Amino acid sequence: MSALTPELSQRMDAYWRAANYLSVGQIYLFDNPLLKRPLAPTDIKHMLLGHWGTTPGQNFIYVHLNRIIKKYDLDMIYVSGPGHGGPAVVANTYLEGTYSEIYPNISQDEAGLQKLFLQFSFPGGIPSHASPETPGSIHEGGELGYSLSHSFGAVFDNPGLIVACVVGDGEAETGPLATAWHSNKFLDPVTDGAVLPILHLNGYKISNPTILARISREELEQLLRGYGWTPIFVEGDEPAPMHEAMATALDTAIDQIRQIQIDARKNGDTARPRWPMIVLKSPKGWTGPKVVDGLPVEGTFRAHQVPLHPNTIPEHLSLLEDWLRSYRAEELFDEQGRLKPELAGLAPEGHRRMGSNPHANGGMLMRDLRIPDFRDYAAAVATPGVIGIGDTHVLGPFLRDIAKLNQETRNFRVFGPDETLSNGLGALFEATHRQWDAETMLNDEFLARSGRVLDSMLSEHQCEGWLEGYLLTGRHGLFNCYEAFIHIIDSMFNQHAKWLKVTARLPWRRKIASLNYLLASHVWRQDHNGFTHQDPGFVDVVMNKKATVVRIYFPPDANCLLSVVDHCLRSRHYVNVIVAGKHPAPQWLSMDEAVKHCTKGIGIWQWASNDQEAEPDVVMACCGDVPTLETLAAVSIMREHLPHLKIRVVNVVDLMRLQPQSEHPHGLSDTDFDDLFTTNKPVVFAFHAYPWSIHRLTYRRTNHENIHVRGYKEEGTITTPFDMTVLNDLDRFHLVMDVIDRVPHAGEKGVYLKQQLKDKLIEHKRYIDLNGRDMPEVREWRWNSVT
């Protein structure tokens, strides 16, 4: 029995031709969109940009997805993994009507067609990817590798949703994509939806073949089955049999998905499903020019970009006209340029159209989180300096209760690469589990088929990709990670920040929840991991992105951390970076003080300062938990030994407060900045990350030339926390010496103190220096005991 009647097959082929026609039109045509007259050189854009190669295959997939959406009434969105699939997604959302609804100027008539064609890859127009401007897209795909992760993120907690994810065979060679296939071990068939990967094996990248197209069918099938999938192969280049094969494959896949869901949801089957996927092997540049200038094009790498160049090679003009006319637009569009009704009827309706599905404009579906009062989780701070249990350990119960309160709405998740416990968030497991669908064994902890935590895969790429997909479809979450290794996803962050920047300017795109990073296990406390685990530079990558979307916080203690996380979870359309400690460390502020301090984001700590009566002699600024500790220890030393010095302590929680108001919405006015940092007094600034970041933020400030910054300067190994600060000149002794060097007022007492501190540092080095003679002293070494 055929999946398609001959009539339906022909209609679908016509629809496909329409999409292909619109795609070629986007790449080439300046005018004459319906070819009502012979193609003339003036009809061609001056600069030809775009990528034909992937387009016809994606058009083919789209029309077939439309069929099954209608047949099964599917709630489905489309993720375009291959690079530069823009023409296909734009063509199809135009054909289904969503494009013109969002952009009325691109109307469904000849004038609209002309604009549709012109705007593509044209100054002032639209990009060549499935960019934010494209209806139905949650995945621009300019950088390759994240389509599958985004798709899985989208279907978590969306049991009715299917994401059809086209994976390019070039993209499939990237590391992130290669491991993303394993996402199927983290999907709960009861409470999550399904991802239908369509591996598009068109055989070529920019100018190379692809690996997966050049291994045997047997190997490819083993690989995909080894990843846990059930592949269905569709292969060929003749349209008619390909339509039938694709329709059959999709029917089979949907049947299998539904059966898996019924088995799990109704029949109590708990075995991990082998979800179906499709391997579509079709020629690159399918239906395009077969031979150009004597060289084969269709089915080769030469079909990757723009196969014909009528502007520079006049003979190509007629080839282009032949190509365009091969789609027989006159059969597809009426005289006014409107898609004929019998074809238009092939598309789904309303929100079932993939360009109009609200999941792909996630802000439309987003509901606020239920968040308990974070003040209820406060650490008791009877007096500044009491030792806490580790700041993230205080945060844990707050996150646990958020997970609990939103258990029913299922719209909050915590992500991490096997580090959630290590990062001090174990309290989560009092209320929820790690979601895991592979085998479990007797001694496993906290694994379950369903749970709010996804941290059982050692892949920062997956955590980031899943979370992005989850947020883009209207939910909330947090990614906890070692500080150094968040650099692994620098480039993914870049792409997400760019997405946020562009979507914020599109009126029809609703805002989504912020992407929240909790970077625990930071540079200063890698006591047993050492140099490889020390890199606080992610904030520098983040600061390069648009000020409208990035926020960076360094809460100095647990109560501030609670306040900051509460704020970040309520915020929208930002990337929030929060750096926090997990080890027992001094606590400074009561909850009331913390709330006030975090609300301002920066402020004088009066209780630690003694300049109330006068101008300070020096400002001791600090940002980050360890720098704050060292700064306050330095202040203690100075207040004991140099009591005549007037010291002001300024703590920075919200790093962006340092920037000028003109550069960042959180930036302090110059007046406020000068009030805090003075206009002419020395500022000794202890900073968590690389010191020059502070200069980058403050170089326009009045007092900038007096700001002296200590921070991580790429020195470290496995050693004590205090020695880490010594190695980087951030320790209390260096900070005091920095003051003495800068404040003439320190006087002779200062000179004397400086010598004492130098001696202390030499003594410290002797303890640390491990050579034979010093062994007995090393034996007496006490961890973190220097005061």
Add this chain to the structure above:
Amino acid sequence: MSALTPELSQRMDAYWRAANYLSVGQIYLFDNPLLKRPLAPTDIKHMLLGHWGTTPGQNFIYVHLNRIIKKYDLDMIYVSGPGHGGPAVVANTYLEGTYSEIYPNISQDEAGLQKLFLQFSFPGGIPSHASPETPGSIHEGGELGYSLSHSFGAVFDNPGLIVACVVGDGEAETGPLATAWHSNKFLDPVTDGAVLPILHLNGYKISNPTILARISREELEQLLRGYGWTPIFVEGDEPAPMHEAMATALDTAIDQIRQIQIDARKNGDTARPRWPMIVLKSPKGWTGPKVVDGLPVEGTFRAHQVPLHPNTIPEHLSLLEDWLRSYRAEELFDEQGRLKPELAGLAPEGHRRMGSNPHANGGMLMRDLRIPDFRDYAAAVATPGVIGIGDTHVLGPFLRDIAKLNQETRNFRVFGPDETLSNGLGALFEATHRQWDAETMLNDEFLARSGRVLDSMLSEHQCEGWLEGYLLTGRHGLFNCYEAFIHIIDSMFNQHAKWLKVTARLPWRRKIASLNYLLASHVWRQDHNGFTHQDPGFVDVVMNKKATVVRIYFPPDANCLLSVVDHCLRSRHYVNVIVAGKHPAPQWLSMDEAVKHCTKGIGIWQWASNDQEAEPDVVMACCGDVPTLETLAAVSIMREHLPHLKIRVVNVVDLMRLQPQSEHPHGLSDTDFDDLFTTNKPVVFAFHAYPWSIHRLTYRRTNHENIHVRGYKEEGTITTPFDMTVLNDLDRFHLVMDVIDRVPHAGEKGVYLKQQLKDKLIEHKRYIDLNGRDMPEVREWRWNSVT
């Protein structure tokens, strides 16, 4: 027939016990290294750090590798992929004698044993990974995911070498590792060596199970076969049968490797081999405590770090003593603490010992490249401003001839993620090929089984990992990449820079060739890729690393690019970042001028300046090809319209020249800086990357507050190259307006000119603004035609 005689099996088991004993000793013992007296609390280190979990398995592997090295006289090195395998590699290199040769204080006697134990994860001691301090290591592995890529890099062009690469099953979940299995499609069995992956399936990460241990054996085998490998499984926990099984597996693997090499090298077999690999399934924390405090430890995630805590739980002391004594050290070491001769004899000798193999200290084997005179490749520059063919296109023939000249020594390779042609280096294919061992088809270009270019895999991670492995084993290379997507390997760069920093301080480590990045396809010329492909921030990541190892170059034209690349290929132990254009662009300097300019790294372009007779009114600084073009265009405008202005043009090739001398070895002295930039005149600085980087580098300079920087500020889309500069205020008109705003001397003429330029920009925006009414003007738009 058994692989091992009972006697040999027992001796190997004893050797394994010795390694395990040394590993536990490293984690725990402060004193009493031979347990000559009962274990006392004072024998235990105060702070217990380290990771037991992976160690016994790696010790097991190492003793078995020793056997086959001796049996087959193998040239083999060891790559320790799992995290924190330090104790194992240190123990084994100590047992084989290499450790004491390099570190005579860690002698092969009781005193040496004590120091060996004490130094591990101890202040002033050594890290817990296979760090640079570890003999035989080319792979620290603090960050996970790169062991296989490094291993393949090491065996390229080393036909006699086998790298035994232990892959952790946690590490195997990372993206980079997941795609690295495909490296076998790029190995030439004739001219390259072999990688023997040993997937160590010990089942757990920090606190989670691993995916590959929780899928069925059938699925795992399919996966590995799908990746193109022939897996040999070794599974169990009883030492005796495991020794036999492992020995048999290794004999089989070596036989298969040799047969593959004979078939390819002698019998002319050109089929892609299915190389053997081993899957070793053994308990995590094997031979360690079985149950602690009532909870199972051996074979669970609880064995990951330190399983016993005698410092805080006194009952653990006797458990630790039992554990240590279970290895029966008295049978393994003599009274003086020296390994007994019948065991010592199991290790290979001389450079066959894996800790002493020169490939793992690549600088020992490194030979200088043969490099032709780069001046012979000069672009003719009759007059400044002539349009070139694209700077990287000029570089191509130079690289081609380097590939040719070093064809026989086979020690130079170019790496890229399918971008070598796109980046303008196609000339390489006149002399060599893309190395590729998968299927080829009729229309492929430049593919061959052997070639100097590895660019057929779309994975920046692979390019970076392969190149690192290639350099670390004493060869030379260059990685060409799109500028934006080099961020994908930020974290790998971080680790490599850290490795270079530490090894530079180790006298026994020889310097290696620099890691050279050529970032073409940069932010300003993403005409058809748009916003997703625009990110010049990699240099900010690079600048965070130690000044002793990082260098950054922005050659403004082709002759400068040639000079810079020549310099970088001759340099040692650096990371060099070179940013260059690939599109036809103006050329400024003759080869002689370029050499002089690049030697200084920064300088006044007298021919473009008119301040020869006097102090300048303004300094126009530029860095990068597009900013240089816009700056010179701005200067042209000013010299025409404001001829009374004295303008000095300063071009920066070597970005690090801007830093103070105290911060970077390339830094200009303050006097030299002031000579160039003046102490009080306005500086309008057009920079390739994010503008604040210039402030970060110059904030200590006298004239810093007059430096006004334009650069990329995260604005862009698909548009014309000129419009890209307009969007970011870096265009010639903005630069002139910046001068007029800052130089009172510009006078009324300046005010008038500014108004004219504003009008021009408005006119430009109108061309670019794509709405219906403006269509006719857009039609007339000429690409890059604004002057």
